[in-house]
Amino acid sequence: MKVFLYDLDKCNGCHNCQIACKDEHVGNDWSPYALPQPDTGQFWCKVDEEVCGSVPHVRVNYLPHQCNHCDDAPCIAVAPEAVHKRDDGLVLIDPDAAKDLRSLVDSCPYGAIFWNEELGLPQKCTGCAHLLDDGWAEPRCVDACCTGALRFGEEEDFAEELARAEVLLPQAGTRPRVHYLNKPKRFIAITMVDVEGDEVVEGAAVTLQRAEGAETVSVLATDEFGDAWFENLAPDCYRLRVQKEGYLDLACSFDVTEKDQAVAEMRFYRVPIAI
Missing domain, CATH: 3.30.70.20 (Alpha-Beta Plaits)
Structure with missing residues (x-):
């Protein structure tokens, strides 16, 4: 048939x-x-x-x-x-x-x-x-x-x-x-920006976990444009954590059950210098 x-x-x-x-x-x-x-x-x-x-x-x-x-x-x-x-x-x-x-x-x-x-x-x-x-x-x-x-x-x-x-x-x-x-799946995309330095942040470790159960889905490093793309995701709720030496850890949540999520400028702050 x-x-x-x-x-x-x-x-x-x-x-x-x-x-x-x-x-x-x-x-x-x-x-x-x-x-x-x-x-x-x-x-x-x-x-x-x-x-x-x-x-x-x-x-x-x-x-x-x-x-x-x-x-x-x-x-x-x-x-x-x-x-x-x-x-x-x-x-x-x-x-x-x-x-x-x-x-x-x-x-x-x-x-x-x-x-x-x-x-x-x-x-x-x-x-x-x-x-x-x-x-x-x-x-x-x-x-x-x-x-x-x-x-x-x-x-x-x-x-x-x-x-x-x-x-x-x-x-x-x-x-x-x-x-x-090859039916498209969901994605989460971010650009990490150093607010104080007015530049993108390369080489930050970005960890994506499921919101429920904290299962790690993927770990990426931001590229030379400060970007990290998590693709082929199942519709679900996720937690994202960004870390890099010299910066404060950043955590946020994303819901891609209905649509993809993208953040053009995710602000990353440096660790305050003790005086």
């Missing part, structure tokens, strides 16, 4: 996949696979951009979304007469049988099913099944990917990579057929 595999380290946010999907489906009637996609309001393939952190510690992440063609698809459970799973793993909505079935939109935990108001029916990514059945090896979105970030093929051919990949919303239990490699 087929799977989609995104390598997010290779995605540069070009949106070629998103544009190719629009080009293939807007204004084109591919019955019985799908009726035309509207010009606006629907993205059967969509690349979301997320700007993380703050200047000067910034990362830009790209996350493509589409129908996950789930093995335990909630849309099929809601309307088995209108939605079916092909032998190759693709899930299709029958545009005739799905007429007026607005409940299908709410059935998808990924928000991948859209309501076409003009046609009065739910629509989504078809995996370009019409092209595959016409001899194409891959859907338009995959064909348009210029970096090799998006691939499509037999599950067994990707077995090694799938063992390291993740899916979206695993808690939904839908067993998706869209997988992601």
Whole structure:
């Protein structure tokens, strides 16, 4: 059975996949696979951009979304007469049988099913099944990917990579057929500044621990720019401790359960000289 595999380290946010999907489906009637996609309001393939952190510690992440063609698809459970799973793993909505079935939109935990108001029916990514059945090896979105970030093929051919990949919303239990490699994790980034010397602090020891249990996660030294980056962190609360001879120890807390944290200027004070 087929799977989609995104390598997010290779995605540069070009949106070629998103544009190719629009080009293939807007204004084109591919019955019985799908009726035309509207010009606006629907993205059967969509690349979301997320700007993380703050200047000067910034990362830009790209996350493509589409129908996950789930093995335990909630849309099929809601309307088995209108939605079916092909032998190759693709899930299709029958545009005739799905007429007026607005409940299908709410059935998808990924928000991948859209309501076409003009046609009065739910629509989504078809995996370009019409092209595959016409001899194409891959859907338009995959064909348009210029970096090799998006691939499509037999599950067994990707077995090694799938063992390291993740899916979206695993808690939904839908067993998706869209997988992601190198999905970004949280980060904490700081720049240590000597307030009195008006310069960055190089070579300070920065220890990161989990807030609960005080487990040490990593120990770094600030670089020539006074920076320390802790990357690939699990969403959690952390404690950070900074030490360097001649300076007062500094401790602070960070919560990255919802978003990354960055401090452009963390003030480090020298040990007072006794008079």
